[in-house]
Amino acid sequence: MAKKKDEKTNVMRILDKEHIAYTPHFYAHEDGKIDGIAVAQKLGQPLPQVFKTLVTQGADRAYYVFAVPVAAELNLKAAARSVGAKSVEMIHVKDINKVTGYIRGGCSPVGMKKQFTTVFDESALQFGTIFVSGGKIGTQVELSIQDLLKLTGGTTADLVLHNA
Secondary structure, three states: OOOOHHHOOHHHHHHHHOOOOOEEEEOOOOOOOOOHHHHHHHHOOOHHHEEEEEEEEEOOOOEEEEEEEOOOOEOHHHHHHHHOOOOEEEOOHHHHHHHHOOOOOOOOOOOOOOOOEEEEEHHHHHOOOEEEEOOOOOEEEEEOHHHHHHHHOOEEEOOEOOOO
16 A cells, blocks of 8 residues: 555555555656656566556547557557557647546556546566556556456557567
8 A cells, every 4th residue: 555645646546446456656756757668667667567558549539548568669550450440549748638637657547537448458468467657657556457457447459569
């Protein structure tokens, strides 16, 4: 659990309410380094186990959420296929808060304003737990992918670009 009650985020409150086991992890962010790779390094965790949350909009104007390892790049064609959309594009950074309720660097697949179709990269299945944003900069939560899939109604698919 969190070190202090005031460090609880909405993500943690949702996980507590749903009786989902998690471990919070906190990192310093005063240096401004909040990209996924920097966060994984600050936490001392392997890059493939730390996931970033990406929000897209489909040609159908629906929003879709994808979670991929922090060092990976989302394959937009594979992402679109995974949700049955003709195509998807990343939303603009300025729209993240309006769509999700989160800010850049603190976007979690848990607890968005609305429940969007959510897909995790299938590589998450190889780990007992993965790390996702705790809902604010400086906070990550570690929990099982199975619990995340159940909570978000998510699925898994091969979502990342692979070098030929």
